[in-house]
Amino acid sequence: MLRHAGKRLLAAIPLLLVVPLLVFLLIDLAPGDPAVVLAGDNPTPERIAAIQARLGLSDPVVERYARWVGAVLHGDLGKSLMSDQSVMEMIIRRMGATMSLVLFAMVMAVVLGALMAILSSLRPGGVVDRLVNWLASIAIAIPAFWFGLVLASLFAVTYRVFPAFGFVPLSEGIGPWLSHLVLPGVALGLLPAAEVTLQLRSALGQVLTSDYILNARAKGLSRRSVLFKHALKNACVPVVTVFGFRVAEVLAGSVTIEIIYNMPGLGSLAVDSVLSRDIPVLLGFVLFSTSVVVVVNLLVDISYGYFNPKVRA
């Protein structure tokens, strides 16, 4: 089990190395002098020179990349071209909001998705089943950021049920933290919840016709305990597998949601860094998101062993 996880972790390292390399290569391959491009729309010669010096643009791309990797291994992500702040500190300061948001959305996806899928499996083909299926396939087409806008406009601006904007860290109490997360979290969680619903529903549908379910009924177990004990755990296998990909999607969606709700998270940092072409910050964000995806995939792999004992061997 541990060896399996270790192997997966080793396999993930190339990804952590390759994605930032891609950024370096793109900067190098982009038409024009990178320093001029990065200096923005109306560059002064001083600024161009400063960027050139800061990023070491006179060196070959491989050397710059190797230097960056070396620094990262020492915990140094460099400094922002704009604010001169340490990128590592900027990321740590803004991590809380993003992680809270993503966590809320994923928990909602699992809880709501599982609930809906179970409800519809109680009576396959029944009214509830068809309603759930219909709702989920509609929810999948709703863009998260629009849903976020609608929720904000309805529940924060028109009816002031929830605070409209900002973020309160968990350290200041679970109530304020949660109340600031509800609207953006629901907006972000809707799509993965719908996906979990559809996926788990179809997985349950398949599992429920299997031989071991019939056998469980032949043992005298009730429909309910067969569904919850015998079917659910097996139906989770395909759902868990896809879950890792969903986290990357949710992380992507959090960028727009953070901007709508004015949350001081990594998404707004990333967008600002793109608009101002602040490469060190962008690289920091790239590394952070890739790490999150890698870690989540690792967790998914480990939990996969719980749901599917075969892979443990």
Add this chain to the structure above:
Amino acid sequence: MKNVTTPPDDLLDAPGDPYAESAGTGILRGILRRRSTIVAGGFLALLVLVAVLAPVIAPYDPNVQNVLQRLRPPGSGHLLGTDDYGRDVLSRLIHSARVSLQAAAQAVAVALVIGLSPGVAAGFRGGWLDAALTRIMDALMSAPSLVLAITIVAVLGPGVTNAMLAVGVIMAPRFFRVSRATTMDVRHETYIEASIALGCGNLRTAVRHILPNVMPPIVLVTSVSLGAAVAAEASLSFLGLGVRPPAASWGSMLSTASSNMGLAPYLVWPPGVMIFLTVLAFTYLGDGVRKGMLRSRSASGKGE
């Protein structure tokens, strides 16, 4: 981790129908049997018409500002109201259809170019070419998509074309996987082997015999991807990484709505509903295509 079943992949289990033409009409008939597919297709056709005729249909110039008419709620004169520069929302909405559809088409075209021919080549040749291309596409797929898009836009600069280039690159692995798998399935069918044995060149074999088999699943992926591209364009434009002002797209209109939420909540609805309906229509169309293909396949299977 590799055995993820996404809807497009169901079709990859069986090799394609060698009689691609008759299969095509069979599929079309299968697709048109479903009412939801017809409605979705009809909506998209109408949308394309609106996009093409935008300058004729739109009541106002979408970019003309009128400070006196700022943030007028929907009503006579301006059916859907005006935005913070006094521009007519309906006209901007109509013109945005153009931007959005064009952008989606661009992204999917990029994905097709990057994904389809390498996919066919990898499936056809196998060996080191296949291994190398598959490795690259896998890496592309496992990288966080938004990070890639943001990076590409960061380097190339904001703008619809650059943003859609980024989206296209991100979507390319889907096209690659589907075309590779289908090609591999068909590759060893007797009629392909025969064609090669008869001295048809590789290119000729690929174009004449493999492409017709690869097309049906590709059409399906295209349909689903167009919807995804519309949504992606909207969120990138919303972030200011896509369309450049003063031009409008549904995403940038929502950005305007976001900053005027308190004064003009009505601005949130029209662009959002359009994005939603367009994405939904592409999804249903894709679903219809998939079911139509499954139906025609099972029907032809029974006949054998």
Add this chain to the structure above:
Amino acid sequence: MTARQQEADARPLLEIRDLTVEFPAPVGGWTPVVQRVSFTLGQGESVALVGESGSGKTVTSLAVMGLTGVTGGRVAAGSVSFDGRELTSLPEREWRALRGPGMGMIFQQPIRSLNPAYTVGDQIAESVRRHLGLNRRAARARAIEMLDLVQIPRAAERVDDYPHAFSGGMCQRVMIAMVMACNPRLLIADEPTTALDVTVQERILRLLRDLQEQTGVSLLFVSHDLAVVAELCQKVTVMYAGEVVEQGTAADVFFRPGHPYTSGLLAAIPKPGLGTGRRLATIPGSIPAPGLWPEGCRFHLRCPHREPGRCDSVRPDLVPAGPSAQARCLRVSEIDLQGVTVA
């Protein structure tokens, strides 16, 4: 001994009368898959339900277990009584209490019948805890005891293994352990050895026979293989196209078959000692699907003894065909059928 007790002892454990089971037809409506099936099974008896796949054996046994609804069908008519109790109208709650301590079932695909996500010990303990009310520890001890009983080596260790760590034959032993753990009165074995290697088949059959001797459990043995049935059962019911075509004691059915279908099945048994050069007899054609059953005798299309104008128009009834046998054949007294010949 009281009169009531005497009555209970004489009463068959399982009595099926005119059982008809239907499944939804693809075009709508319901198609009968099993029609007017009747047979009885006495206390401690072994009865075989024989026929090719598609004859309705499994559907019949699932109806006895009350699991027809779970597989999408319905019991349209007839009665199933177990120990004098009518089951077709039994509420689900009482059914659940009966499955396990009353009757248990093992299936054709042992590997697929075990839940891959739980250890075999968990799965055995689950029924024990539910039906015998044992606590966790006692249930586990019972699971080990049962694994030992079905001759799984190192039972105390294997109890914590997952099904994928067991071979097909071992999985079937686990299934038997699971079912027998609740001391059922009736064991239904649906083609329990079909998916297994020949050598393993033999061992599983011996295990079933041993268990029956030890516990006195009654056995409903479903199989297409008459050779296997001969080793295990006292009575045989032969099914074809959803109905009983012949029933009687094993001796009657094997040595003096009354139905050409039974005779055909018997001819298809490979016999040791006959040179490899001889071709094994087969019954031509295949069993018609439910809803496509022909007029007259359902077997007439494949029957070497059919009489045109009669067998294809008149529906035969079950008629006496020997000292203790019945056959559904119009020509039962006219034809001379080959049974098993003792070499």
